[in-house]
Amino acid sequence: MSAPEPLFDAAEAGIVPVPAARRTVPLYERQADKIRAGLHPLSGVGERPERIPLAPAGTGTCGTCAHKARPHHHRRAYPKCDVGAVRVPDGAGYREVWPRCAHSEATDLRSGWPACRDYEPRDGAA
Numbered sequence: 001m002s003a004p005e006p007l008f009d010a011a012e013a014g015i016v017p018v019p020a021a022r023r024t025v026p027l028y029e030r031q032a033d034k035i036r037a038g039l040h041p042l043s044g045v046g047e048r049p050e051r052i053p054l055a056p057a058g059t060g061t062c063g064t065c066a067h068k069a070r071p072h073h074h075r076r077a078y079p080k081c082d083v084g085a086v087r088v089p090d091g092a093g094y095r096e097v098w099p100r101c102a103h104s105e106a107t108d109l110r111s112g113w114p115a116c117r118d119y120e121p122r123d124g125a126a
């Protein structure tokens with residue numbers, strides 16, 4: 001089936017075509033692309049984005065890692081990675097800095113993700 005004939009010459013009428021909308025790649029597809037490229041899905045996201053290589057295959061998963069934490073925010077717990085987390089004085093007390101976290105689903109850990117180079121087995125984990 002061929003495209004229909006235009007009714008008039010848009011350029012001659014001074015009409016500029018609207019560019020096609022860019023396709024938004026879903027979060028899980030972007031994360032899968034990173035894994036295929038040898039990077040952990042937390043690469044390039046979080047408070048201090050960095051390149052995070054995967055550990056050798058078979059090392060473990062985020063679900064069995066000692067760094068998987070569940071900090072609370074507004075009475076809900078979110079699975080986050082606590083690597084590099086520190087408390088820094090802010091004048092009125094302390095502020096927590098979690099470099100691999102943000103208030104975003106993009107930094108929520110999935111238990112099945114392959115381990116990164118900072119993996120440490122949780123007590124009792126294989």
Ligand code: SF4
Nearest residue numbers: 062065067081115116
């Ligand atoms: S495997 Fe890496 S990203 Fe996952 S929880 Fe452990 S340290 Fe964090």
